[in-house]
Amino acid sequence: xxxxxxxxxxxxxxxxxxxxxxxxxxxxxxxxxxxxxxxxxxxxxxxxxxxxxxxxxxxxxxxxxxxxxxxxxxxx
Amino acid sequence: xxxxxxxxxxxxxxxxxxxxxxxxxxxxxxxxxxxxxxxxxxxxxxxxxxxxxxxxxxxxxxxxxxxxxxxxxxxxxxxxxxxxxxxxxxxxxxxxxxxxxxxxxxxxxxxxxxxxxxxxxxxxxxxxxxxxxxxxxxxxxxxxxxxxxxxxxxxxxxxxxxxxxxxxxxxxxxxxxxxxxxxxxxxxxxxxxxxxxxxxxxxxxxxxxxxxxxxxxxxxxxxxxxxxxxxxxxxxxxxxxxxxxxxxxxxxxxxxxxxxxxxxxxxxxxxxxxxxxxxxxxxxxxxxxxxxxxxxxxxxxxxxxxxxxxxxxxxxxxxxxxxxxxxxxxxxxxxxxxxxxxxxxxx
Numbered sequence: 001x002x003x004x005x006x007x008x009x010x011x012x013x014x015x016x017x018x019x020x021x022x023x024x025x026x027x028x029x030x031x032x033x034x035x036x037x038x039x040x041x042x043x044x045x046x047x048x049x050x051x052x053x054x055x056x057x058x059x060x061x062x063x064x065x066x067x068x069x070x071x072x073x074x075x076x
Numbered sequence: 077x078x079x080x081x082x083x084x085x086x087x088x089x090x091x092x093x094x095x096x097x098x099x100x101x102x103x104x105x106x107x108x109x110x111x112x113x114x115x116x117x118x119x120x121x122x123x124x125x126x127x128x129x130x131x132x133x134x135x136x137x138x139x140x141x142x143x144x145x146x147x148x149x150x151x152x153x154x155x156x157x158x159x160x161x162x163x164x165x166x167x168x169x170x171x172x173x174x175x176x177x178x179x180x181x182x183x184x185x186x187x188x189x190x191x192x193x194x195x196x197x198x199x200x201x202x203x204x205x206x207x208x209x210x211x212x213x214x215x216x217x218x219x220x221x222x223x224x225x226x227x228x229x230x231x232x233x234x235x236x237x238x239x240x241x242x243x244x245x246x247x248x249x250x251x252x253x254x255x256x257x258x259x260x261x262x263x264x265x266x267x268x269x270x271x272x273x274x275x276x277x278x279x280x281x282x283x284x285x286x287x288x289x290x291x292x293x294x295x296x297x298x299x300x301x302x303x304x305x306x307x308x309x310x311x312x313x314x315x316x317x318x319x320x321x322x323x324x325x326x327x328x329x330x331x332x333x334x335x336x337x338x339x340x341x342x343x344x345x346x347x348x349x350x351x352x353x354x355x356x357x358x359x360x361x362x363x364x365x366x367x368x369x370x371x372x373x374x375x376x377x378x379x380x381x382x383x384x385x386x387x388x389x390x391x392x393x394x395x396x397x398x399x400x401x402x403x404x405x406x407x408x409x410x411x412x413x414x415x416x417x418x419x420x421x422x423x
Contacts, residue, residue, distance in 0.1 A: 010345045012315065014113055014136055018153045038345075041136070048139040052149050065341075076148075 003032040009066065013041035017049045020071065024055065027073045032058070035069045042067060050074075081249040082106045083231070084191055085200040086183060087149060088285050089137025091278045092202030092234060095269050097145055099233040100200050103250050107200065109149040110190060111138040112183050114158045115314050116287045137279040144275060154186060155311050162288065163307045167219075172294035174286060176211040177219065184224035191229070198229040198244050205235045206260040234258045234266070287318065296322055296423045303327065303367070312346065316364070319343060321384070322423040325376055329367030330423070333384050349400065353381040356406065357394035360385025375409060382411035 006023050008016035016037045023033050035046060046069050047057045054076035061068045085097035087109035101107050142149035161182050165175030180203075187199045203212050203220075211220065217239070221230045228243040236242070236255035244250040258265045263280075270278060287293040296317045301307045303324075316332055319339045324330040334340035340362045350364040351374075363381045365374075374397055382393035388411045398404040 014111075014117075014138075014151050015153070017136070017139075018113060018151050021151060045136045045139060048136060048143060049149070049151075052139065052142045052147065 001030045001032065002027065003034065006033055006035045008035055008037040008039075008042070010038055012039050013045045016042040017045045020046055020069075021049065021053075024053075024071070024073055029073055029075045031073045033071045033073070035071065037067050037069065038065060040067070042069065046071065080104055080106045081198070081244065082108070082191075082196040083198045083200050083244075084108055084110050084150075084187055084194075084196050085147075086187055086202070087111045087138045087141050088202070089141055089279050090202070090285060091263075091266050091270060091275075091280060092204060092207070093200075094141045094144065094202070094275060094278060095266060095273070096200050096202040096233045097141075097147065098273050098275075099255065099269075100231070100250065101145065101147075103254060105244075105249065107145070107147050108196075109138070109142050109145070109147050110187055111149055111151045112154045112158075112186060113151060114179075114286070115155045115311050116158075116162070118285050118287055137285075140279075150190070152186065152190075154182075157186075158182065159309065162309075167216075170209065170289070172289055172291050173297055174288040174294075176208065176289075177216055179286075180211040180220050181223045184220055184226050184230060188224055188226045188229070197249065198231055198242070199226050200231050200233060202234060203232045204258045204260075204266075205238055231255075287314075292423075293317060299324065299330070299423050303330070312349075316343075316346065316366075320361075320364075323380065323417070323421045324423055325380065325421050326367075326369075326373060329365055329369045329373060329377070331377055331380055332364040332366060333381070334361040334363070347398075348402075351397065351399055353377055353395050353397050355381055355385040355387060355393050356396050357392075358382075358385045358387030358390065360387065360393075375407060376412070378407040378409045379412040380417070382409050383414070383417070385411070387411060 004023050006019045008019045020035050050057050050071055054074035056072040058072050059070040083100055083105050085107050087093050097107050139149055161175055161178045165178040167177040170176050205214050221227055231242045231244055233255045235258050237257035238259055245252045319342055320332040320334050322330055322332055334343050343362050343364055353363040361384050365377055378395040381395050385393060387393035392408050393411055395407050395409060396404055
């Protein structure tokens, strides 16, 4: 299982979603993506994108204006 | 049993595309959504930037639509390719710098490429004849089908019965009589259909979902092109047109003045690329100076910065001016009185 990191800091939604989507496209079920972002909109949009595609949001951590969202790739 | 036919629906996040996709899903077609991000989409970031908007529930309407429908949504970054649509639209602009007809042709063409690459059969849009003055007219809708290359693989379920049968109707993948015959600007048929499907709380943006339909935004973009002497832009340019007050006190520079904390924070990410000003003696905005400015210009910029700070009524405000090289100096200035700011400085 591999873990990729997406640096989407200072990008506004939907770009953090698009960067996550493009990275997930190259991964397989069970792999993980850590998305670093600063747009608080990503806290809503990335989980929404995960729900429609069958991926799992494992963790959302906010600290000092930065947000780290961990996504586990689903089977779909 | 044979595999269901597959269609991709252009999902803007508004009601029409939601309904169009739903109408086709009702006939047993496998539908997935596609949403194009041009950089001009109103969706999302304006709410993210401005702190005052953060209390509102924040959602991406296209993703919300996908969740309502239970379909996948593919969001496609077309920022770079879209520039030619904005800069050089073959069919011209609408009331502002909105190239709606070229935009629709471009997006349907991208959807056509997508269905070809992914083994899908046809494309769905939420277009309704007469709904929009430029791209949704009886004479322009065939142009979209033709120039996009989609031809009869483009289905508009909400007004299909007012148009010639498409391939999915001819082939029996869709029953024509279960499609609709909406036309004109009335929203009542859509609202009734939404009720029938049980959709509530859908987005109804008054001016569409694109900043290019906004007069003030278009004025700022036109100013950007005029002062640079060329019709070009980068994504950061068009983002910055969405935030702050924009004042052009001289032809060779303008100021972008943060209006509140959220905008100031967003502009922080850009400050190293610009000469920027911030009041030190009073709280106030971050101001980015776009262009070239000499000593007198910097003093004027500092006085304007002071004007929009909490020291606007003070005799003197200390303003820090930082160059692109990071060197900083302070200016003690009198805030520029409001009546010395001509209305034409505001973009």
